[in-house]
Amino acid sequence: MPMRILLVNPPNSGRSIPEERYGITSLKQIFRGEPLGLEVLAASLSKHEVRILDLKVVPQLLEETLELFAPDIVAFTAMTCEAQAVLQLASQVRACDERILITVGGVHASSDPEFFNREMIDWIIIGLGVQSFPLLAEALERGLLVEIDGVARSQAGKKLVYRPRSFSQDDLLTISPRYDLVHEYRPSYILETLGLQLGFVSTAAGCPFDCSFCCIGPLTGGRYFTAKIENVIRDIQRVPTPVIRLVDANTFGKPKHAEELARAIGHYGIKKQFIADVRSDTVVLHPQLMRQWREIGLRAVIIGFEEIDDSALGAMNKKNSAATNKHAIEILHDLGITIVGDFIISPDYREEQFERLDAFVQAQAIELPMYTVLTPLPGTALHREVRDQIILDDLDYYTLTNAVLPTYLDEQLFYQRYADLLAKGHRSAKV
Ligand code: SF4
Numbered sequence: 452m453p454m455r456i457l458l459v460n461p462p463n464s465g466r467s468i469p470e471e472r473y474g475i476t477s478l479k480q481i482f483r484g485e486p487l488g489l490e491v492l493a494a495s496l497s498k499h500e501v502r503i504l505d506l507k508v509v510p511q512l513l514e515e516t517l518e519l520f521a522p523d524i525v526a527f528t529a530m531t532c533e534a535q536a537v538l539q540l541a542s543q544v545r546a547c548d549e550r551i552l553i554t555v556g557g558v559h560a561s562s563d564p565e566f567f568n569r570e571m572i573d574w575i576i577i578g579l580g581v582q583s584f585p586l587l588a589e590a591l592e593r594g595l596l597v598e599i600d601g602v603a604r605s606q607a608g609k610k611l612v613y614r615p616r617s618f619s620q621d622d623l624l625t626i627s628p629r630y631d632l633v634h635e636y637r638p639s640y641i642l643e644t645l646g647l648q649l650g651f652v653s654t655a656a657g658c659p660f661d662c663s664f665c666c667i668g669p670l671t672g673g674r675y676f677t678a679k680i681e682n683v684i685r686d687i688q689r690v691p692t693p694v695i696r697l698v699d700a701n702t703f704g705k706p707k708h709a710e711e712l713a714r715a716i717g718h719y720g721i722k723k724q725f726i727a728d729v730r731s732d733t734v735v736l737h738p739q740l741m742r743q744w745r746e747i748g749l750r751a752v753i754i755g756f757e758e759i760d761d762s763a764l765g766a767m768n769k770k771n772s773a774a775t776n777k778h779a780i781e782i783l784h785d786l787g788i789t790i791v792g793d794f795i796i797s798p799d800y801r802e803e804q805f806e807r808l809d810a811f812v813q814a815q816a817i818e819l820p821m822y823t824v825l826t827p828l829p830g831t832a833l834h835r836e837v838r839d840q841i842i843l844d845d846l847d848y849y850t851l852t853n854a855v856l857p858t859y860l861d862e863q864l865f866y867q868r869y870a871d872l873l874a875k876g877h878r879s880a881k882v
Pocket residue numbers: 658659660661662665666667700701730755
C-alpha cells in the first residue's frame with residue numbers, strides 16, 4: 452500500500468541577539484521562499500500520497516494536519532538555525548501518534564547528521580534524497596530494514612553508523628518538482644522588502660568550490676551536477692511567476708551548460724526575468740555569457756564577494772581575489788545587471804573595517820548589499836578550525852546574523868555598526 456507522507460518545512464525559528472539584548476530589530480532574518488527541496492522530494496515519491504506543510508506560512512497547523520492527513524511518515528527539512536525547532540516538532544509528532552515514522556534531511560542533517568541522532572527521529576537523510584528517500588519509503592512500506600547509502604537509522608546514545616552516498620547525476624530529479632503542492636502558500640512567497648513575488652527553479656546541485664564557511668558541499672558529497680536543459684526549460688515554464696530565482700548555489704558553474712540554457716530560453720521565447728548566483732571569477736572569465744543571459748532576462752545576480760581583502764578571501768579558501776571582484780562589478784554594471792552583493796562580517800571587525808566595507812560598497816555602487824556575520828556552521832571547515840572559540844552553541848542563533856564567536860568591539864557597538872551598515876545599504880536598494 453502506498454504510504455502517506457507529510458513533508459514539513461519548519462517555521463521561522465531563528466533567534467536574534469541584537470533584538471533580545473539591545474532592541475535592534477532590523478537584523479532578524481526571516482526566510483520565506485517556496486520549499487523547492489520538498490517539492491523535488493515530493494516528485495520523487497510519486498508512488499505515494501504526499502503533502503507539503505509549510506509552517507513558515509501556517510505555523511500553527513501541524514497538529515491539525517496530522518489529524519486530517521494521518522501520515523505514515525513525517526519528513527522534516529532543516530537549515531542549521533531550524534534544527535532545534537525540528538527536534539521539538541518531531542517530539543510533538545511522536546506525542547500525537549507514536550506509529551508515525553519521522554525522518555529529517557536538508558542542510559543541517561547533511562552537514563552534521565549526528566545532531567539528529569536522537570530518540571524522536573527515526574531516519575536521517577544525508578545529502579540529496581531524490582534516490583535515497585524513495586528507497587527508504589519503499590523499504591518502510593514493505594516493513595524491511597535495508598541499508599541505503601546516504602540514509603542513517605538513528606540510534607540515540609550510540610554513534611550513528613551509515614554508508615555515505617556516492618552522488619551522481621542520477622541524484623537529480625528528472626521529472627518536474629511538485630509545484631502544485633504549494634499552490635495555497637504561493638501568495639506568501641514574496642520578497643517583502645521589495646514586494647517581489649519569486650518562483651524557484653533549480654538548474655544545478657552542489658558546487659565545485661570549497662569555501663571554508665559554506666555548507667553546500669555535503670549535499671552532494673562535494674560534487675557539482677547540472678540539470679538537463681529540457682528539464683530546466685520545463686520547470687521555468689511551469690512556475691507561475693514572471694520572476695524566477697535560480698536557487699542553485701552556483702548557477703554558472705559549468706559555463707557551457709549555462710550557455711546552452713540561455714540559448715534554449717531564447718529559442719522557446721520565454722519572457723521571464725531571472726535572478727541567479729554567480730561567482731565573480733565566472734563573470735570575469737565569461738563576460739559574453741553574462742551578456743547572453745542579460746539578453747534573455749537576467750535581471751540580477753547574487754555574488755558572494757564575502758570580503759574586500761585578498762588575505763581575508765584566502766583565509767576563507769574563496770579561491771578568488773579582490774581585484775577580480777572589482778572587475779566583475781564593472782562588467783555587470785556595464786551590462787546593466789543588478790548586483791546583490793553578499794559580504795561576511797567577521798566578529799573580530801574593528802570600527803575601521805566597518806568603515807572600509809561601507810566605503811567599498813558605496814564606491815562600487817552595489818545595488819543591494821547583504822551582510823551576514825561569519826558563523827561556524829557545524830560540519831564546515833570553519834567550524835573545525837574555530838570550534839574552541841565558540842561562545843554560543845545554541846543553534847537557534849545560527850541565523851548568520853548573530854556573533855557566536857567573541858566580538859572584538861563591545862558587543863552592543865558591534866551590532867549597532869552592523870545595523871547601521873545594513874540600513875545604509877538598503878536605503879536605496881533595488882533588485
Ligand atoms: S560559498 Fe559559493 S562558491 Fe563557495 S563553496 Fe559555497 S556555493 Fe561554492
